[in-house]
Amino acid sequence: GGVGKTTLAKRIYNHRRIEEGFSVKKWVCVSQNFDDINLLKDIYDGTTGDLAGDQSKSSLEPKVESSLGGKKLFLVLDDVWTAEVWCDLLCNTLKSCAAGSRILVTARNEQIARQMLAVDIRRVNKLSLEESWSLLCKKVDLGGEEGEIQDLKDVGMEIVKKCDGLPLAL
Known part of the structure; x- marks a missing residue:
């Protein structure tokens, strides 16, 4: 860590073109020991009180999917340590988002991005x-x-x- 992946992602996330081009922006720090329930709640686009009683993946997934349905989403998944966050949790849940939605992933291991079927992988190198x-x-x-x-x-x-x-x- 420390090469500047998160800093670069923040600059992109806060860029005017992202503000103007997407109806929903979400930033989620995934980290090594992420929790499915909290991650889904962080991505949900609605009043968090709507999810007060929801403590299971099976009850949250349809609500998250419905809350983002038809919306153009820009999602940052920061500090991803495993492709499971995409493959097992978010892939199907985010299919209802509008065309043109984008997910920016930061990870220390390039292989994780490949496993997540990333389209455009960029390496951030150390400085000379x-x-x-x-x-x-x-x-x-x-x-x-x-x-x-x-x-x-x-x-x-x-x-x-x-x-x-x-x-x-x-």
Whole structure:
């Protein structure tokens, strides 16, 4: 983790074109130990009070499907650790969404996206040393004179190397 998948997904999720192009936007952090019931409740597009008594997958799935039926959905499934979240839980439930609906998945393992039958898989790579140095300079506001920056570069490059190209670590 820490390469920037969630940050990139948030930028996409909050983009004006997503706001304008979809009638429903949902962000769900799936995580390693996700719970079917809570995940379905998070995706439900209605008043959460409507689901107060529902504690089973079989009672929630039709309500979620009905709440999203015919709506153009943009769903982010963040930090997915297993394809089961799609294959066993959401695939059939989300079939009622309008054409043009999209699901953006972030996962540490590319194979999970393949198992979920993802159409367009994008890898977010670690930063190079130069990119890491540039980001560190921006974060600590090293906009001063070239001489000052050079004085700090040795120690800064040690930090950059320890962070191993992970923007979150910088």
